[in-house]
Amino acid sequence: MKPIASISLDLDNKWAYMKAHGDPKWESFPTYFPKVVPRILDILEQRDLKITFFIIGQDLEHEVNHAPLKMIADAGHEVANHSFNHEPWLHLYGPNQLAEEFQKTEDNIVKLTGQMPVGFRGPGFSLSDEVLRTLMRRGYLYDGTSFPTFLGPVARAYYFWTSGLSKDQKDDRKELFGRFKDGFKTLNPYSFSWRGRSIVEMPVTTMPIFRLPIHGSYLLFLAQISTTLAKFYFWIALKLCKLMSVEPHLLLHPLDFMGREDDDEMHFFPTMGEPTEKKVQLMTECIAMLQKHFHCVTMKEHVLHAKTNELPASTISVVPEGAQVDLA
Numbered sequence: 001m002k003p004i005a006s007i008s009l010d011l012d013n014k015w016a017y018m019k020a021h022g023d024p025k026w027e028s029f030p031t032y033f034p035k036v037v038p039r040i041l042d043i044l045e046q047r048d049l050k051i052t053f054f055i056i057g058q059d060l061e062h063e064v065n066h067a068p069l070k071m072i073a074d075a076g077h078e079v080a081n082h083s084f085n086h087e088p089w090l091h092l093y094g095p096n097q098l099a100e101e102f103q104k105t106e107d108n109i110v111k112l113t114g115q116m117p118v119g120f121r122g123p124g125f126s127l128s129d130e131v132l133r134t135l136m137r138r139g140y141l142y143d144g145t146s147f148p149t150f151l152g153p154v155a156r157a158y159y160f161w162t163s164g165l166s167k168d169q170k171d172d173r174k175e176l177f178g179r180f181k182d183g184f185k186t187l188n189p190y191s192f193s194w195r196g197r198s199i200v201e202m203p204v205t206t207m208p209i210f211r212l213p214i215h216g217s218y219l220l221f222l223a224q225i226s227t228t229l230a231k232f233y234f235w236i237a238l239k240l241c242k243l244m245s246v247e248p249h250l251l252l253h254p255l256d257f258m259g260r261e262d263d264d265e266m267h268f269f270p271t272m273g274e275p276t277e278k279k280v281q282l283m284t285e286c287i288a289m290l291q292k293h294f295h296c297v298t299m300k301e302h303v304l305h306a307k308t309n310e311l312p313a314s315t316i317s318v319v320p321e322g323a324q325v326d327l328a
Contacts, residue, residue, distance in 0.1 A: 003242065005294035006202075006302035007287070008052040008080070008144060009040065009252040010121060013059050014263065016086040017255075020124070021268055029062055032263055036254045037068035041075055043257070043284055047291065050077055051252075052299040054121045054144075057084035057105030060112055073113035078298040080119035080144075081105050088124025090131060098134040106138075119299050121145050125204075136197035142303040144249070146203040148185040149211050187246045189306040200303045205248040208240040214248075216256035216283055220271040223282050234286050238293050249302065250290055256283050 013033060018026035044051060053072050059065045073079055083090060084105045093101065102120075110116055118141040122131060127145040135143055189202050207214050214237040223230040241248045255269055259276030266272045271279065290296060297305070 002293065002295040003247055004302060004305050005248045005250065005290055005296050006052065006299045007049070007250045007252065007290070007296055008054060008121070008299050009254070010054045010082060010123075011037075011056065011059070012082075012086065012123075012253060012255075013056065013065075014266065015058075016056060016123070017266065017269060019086065020088060029058070030265075031059070031062065031065055032254065032258065033059070033065045033068040035262060036258055037071060039280070040254070040257050041071055041077075043280070043287070044077070045075070047284075047287055049287070049291070049296055050298055051296075052078040052080050052119065054080045054082035054119075055105075055109060056082045056086045056123075057101075057108050058086065060105075060108035066112060070112055073115055078119070078300050079109055079113050079115045079117060080121065080299065081109070081117040081140075082121055083123050086123045088122075088126050090122045090126040091128035093128075093130065095130060095134065098130060099138075102134060102138055118142065119144060119202075119303075132192055132199065133194055136192070136194050136199050140199055141300065142189075142200040142202050144202045144204065144299060146182070146185055146201050147206070148182055148187055148203050149206045149213050150182075187244075189303065200306060202249055202299060202303055202306075204251045205237075205241065205246060207237040208244040208246050212237075215251035215253075216286070217253055217271065219286060220256060220274065220279055220282060223278070224271060224274065227278070227282060230282060231285060231289070234289060238289065242293065247302070247306075248290070248294065249299070250287075252283070 013029075013031050015026040015029045015031065018030070055069065060069065081102065082105075084101045090098075090101075106117060118139075120135055120140055120143050122145040125145050125147040127143070132143065185203065187203055187205055187208060189200050191198050191200050205214060206212060214234060219230045219234055222233055238248065240246075255266065255272060257276075257280055258266070258272070259274050259279050260272060261276050263272070
């Protein structure tokens with residue numbers, strides 16, 4: 001019997017990337033969903049695969065996005081919460097601001113898809129003790145924000161260097177992609193508890209031992225050097241996951257399935273100069289490779305599976321009011 005794995009896709013829209021990049025044109029909320037969502041769903045249907053889509057609440061406010069977003073739920077995929085405004089400084093929000101952020105997203109998701117989200121991922125891997133408490137108050141089953149890699153600061157530096165952000169904007173984003181010490185976090189699911197409530201943390205898997213990223217965008221970055229290198233790198237990561245008893249969680253994004261023919265305004269994002277066919281082919285092959293070695297499910301199913309086993313006692317933390325949570 002194959003070990004279990006899961007796949008999620010952070011459904012970040014064009015405006016969200018432009019907002020994070022400091023481009024004022026984001027305020028018109030441009031979208032590429034009508035183009036890319038059916039493409040992704042076709043690939044998943046061909047692979048007979050159900051995954052988790054993390055949806056931004058703001059996108060549900062615009063009718064142009066309704067049909068493609070409803071297609072996701074109608075196809076049987078899990079829908080989860082990726083915040084309302086997609087601001088990577090979510091860790092700076094207070095309790096009331098967070099409650100409003102979650103409530104508006106939940107209301108919109110339920111209204112369009114009929115699903116109440118039980119999972120959350122912070123934009124830009126943004127997390128805090130208050131976010132965790134808010135999730136537990138609202139009855140969430142899991143959080144998928146943890147990103148155990150040493151390369152977060154490197155990615156952030158590159159992002160700042162290529163952006164037009166002001167000093168204040170960079171200060172807001174100073175924890176984007178995480179900190180160096182995040183690389184020491186566990187790769188396996190673990191639990192937080194607070195006042196009789198609990199939530200499972202499901203990390204985005206990085207390469208065991210080395211803690212290098214293995215998500216779709218990073219594989220495509222390597223493919224700019226060599227597609228063979230990218231596939232071999234991913235194969236090594238999966239072998240190490242099996243060796244170290246890690247049940248992997250693969251993270252994808254819409255731009256993993258889009259290339260230069262699709263949107264010339266996204267040129268600032270790495271790999272958007274690559275042809276669409278090349279990117280789609282690599283992502284399809286990597287998904288197939290994951291399916292060959294693991295039984296792939298949604299994040300909700302993955303978490304419920306993890307909960308059937310006793311989570312390590314050392315990873316269960318009590319979160320008191322006002323305390324800082326160390327996600328190690």
